[in-house]
Amino acid sequence: MTEHAPADRDRIVDVLHGVEIADPYRYLEDPDDPRTQAFVQAQNAVSRPHLAGLAAGPAFRQLTTTLLTAPRRGVPWERGGRYFVVANPGDLDQDQLFTADSLDDLLTAPRLLLDPNTLSTDGTVALTAARVSPDGALLAYALSEGGSDWQSIAVRDIATGLDRPDRLTWAKWVAPTWLPDSSGFLYWRYPAPATAANDGAVGSAALTEAMPAGELVHHRLGDDQDADTLVWSDPEHPEWMAGPWVAPDGRWLVLTTSPGTDSRTTISAHRLTTPPDGTPVAIDPSPVVVVGELADAHTVVGSDGDQLFLRTERDAPRGRLVRVDLADPDAPWTGLVDQHEQDVLVDASPTAEAFVLTWSSDAAHRIELVDRDGASLTWPDLPAPVAVLAVNTRANSPEIFVGLGSFTAFSRQYRLDATTGYQPELLAPPGDRPDLPETVVQRRSGRSADGTAVPMTVIRRADLPAGPSPTLLYGYGGFDVPILPGFSALFGAWVAAGGTLAVANLRGGGEFGADWHTAGMLHHKQRVFDDLYACAEALIADGTTTPEQLAVHGRSNGGLLVGAAMTQRPELFAVALPTVGVLDMLRFHLFTIGWAWMSEYGSPDDPDDFAVLHAYSPLHRLREGTRYPATLICTGDHDDRVVPAHSLKFGAELQRCQAGPGPVLLRIDTRAGHGAGKPVSALAEEHADQLAFAAEYTGLVPRG
Incomplete structure (x- = not known):
């Protein structure tokens, strides 16, 4: 077992709902605490050489780099007669934005419009949003630095490639949403943190402090940010946020509102008017209430005059398409496509x-x-x-x-x-x-503790025989997010190297509609973990793998999944790879946007929710003297969504408790956040380290 200097343990005990909760590593929540900085340095000083020396490391570095540096291009779009696409020749850390006057030119001889690679020396400034004005003349774009969720917004003249004076800071979540006359746009902003630098730089406090209420504001081109006008906010309920949609014909602004990450929504519409004197579009402050009750999920699809089209789960947990008359929103909705x-x-x-x-x-x-x-x-x-x-x-x-x-x-x-x-x-x-090996893809299922069939996709190389082999089991199971067959360099490299991949569709996700989601949230969260165990046990029972060959991986809410799995069923897995995970379920709501997740997890301040959260919180389930899987915990010091304290505290306690031979390593990226915008070179290194670690402790020897 890899040796670590023991982390300092303070005598901090909280009493929550009559239960004593020790929190000896609370200082790790403060990124500026000298002990936190020393802890991070000490952890990387152990994990970096260990990972660099793994036998499969060179093979996986070559594989992940090859896959991540292949030329790539997104899906084109058109605005105002111009075509646009995000693309990368393969060797750049950040994708570029291109434009052309025709689709043929876009594919063969595009013009470079924006290159984030020129904006930093370390490749950590990323393009996080690009929205072209309806007339095709202007680009409103958002940038983030070092992996932070904080964004700054600027405006570029597409014909000249030059930026206008507009510069907006402390923005998050909502991409710039243009008004129909291209006179300005809406975006979501927060007050500048008290510790923010004058130049808008993101300091450590802005990466950890709980966020206040935000607001949707209207920016007119050319105005200072201080002149931006409020469109929507709810200071009494800071967990509520609004997403804007503007009708292409310029008649309506529609706001979809919800508390935090709740998939249920309310909807209101504001009429837009264009004054006859040529002044910019005005927003009628009086809303037309379309959906006033928070009961179902709804998303705006489009409009035709006063007819609004919605994808709705009202009376349809798997979704249907309807038409709503904004002139009479209380009238029965017209069904267009019924629930399947x-x-x-x-x-x-x-x-x-x-x-x-x-x-x-x-x-x-x-x-x-x-x-x-x-x-x-x-x-x-x-x-x-x-x-x-x-x-x-x-x-x-x-x-x-x-x-x-x-x-x-x-x-x-x-x-x-x-x-x-x-x-x-x-x-x-x-x-x-690069050519990838031919694969065999199968849909299988496990049977969860309550009898529910839990599907999963199992993939292996077609030229390798069936039978027990090192297997990577991946899951998420939360927030109504579906896990679908999108390409992943991590998945592709594991399968190409000869490993078996299993991707589970757990309850809590969005693969099978609203009922599948709600069956795995709040007080039902344990079902998600049980679903994962069912998939693992099915893979073992049918001869796909053995516990000594099984690695479990997940990110963010999936990192919580891994943390719960390795603390509840440590004997089931040889390797655990919790990445940027939510691991302290009693304090997640106290940092940045964590309070937004209470609609999914529940509130630690509620005694009934606390009992459930405390029962599965990975940090609080660790027990000294237990044989845990070999574990590689990955996080980033700029993660202001799931703050790194989750991983640091969990890692410190796991190292103290580990009684098995497997190492417990913390890999902490600097100038990296929750994952979005990570430079390609850094992402290739992270994937290679995770896969080489999994290979080392499941017995995978990479194939050619």
């Missing part, structure tokens, strides 16, 4: 004459085309099983762009057009990409 008997309506995108519907069918996607009255139209078959990565359409255009992906194959982009009968045109790939 099995599949989940994930999304709907409007074109000039139709809707492109994306359905989740057994945790993969299929696409359907219907007219504006919901009747099916002829639509070609696209490859399956896949995940739809993006559908880019415009309400006044017959053109459709679709991106498809799968677990171990690079993404593909298609163009379809109503004028040509929607025949799919496969867009040329952005360059030569």
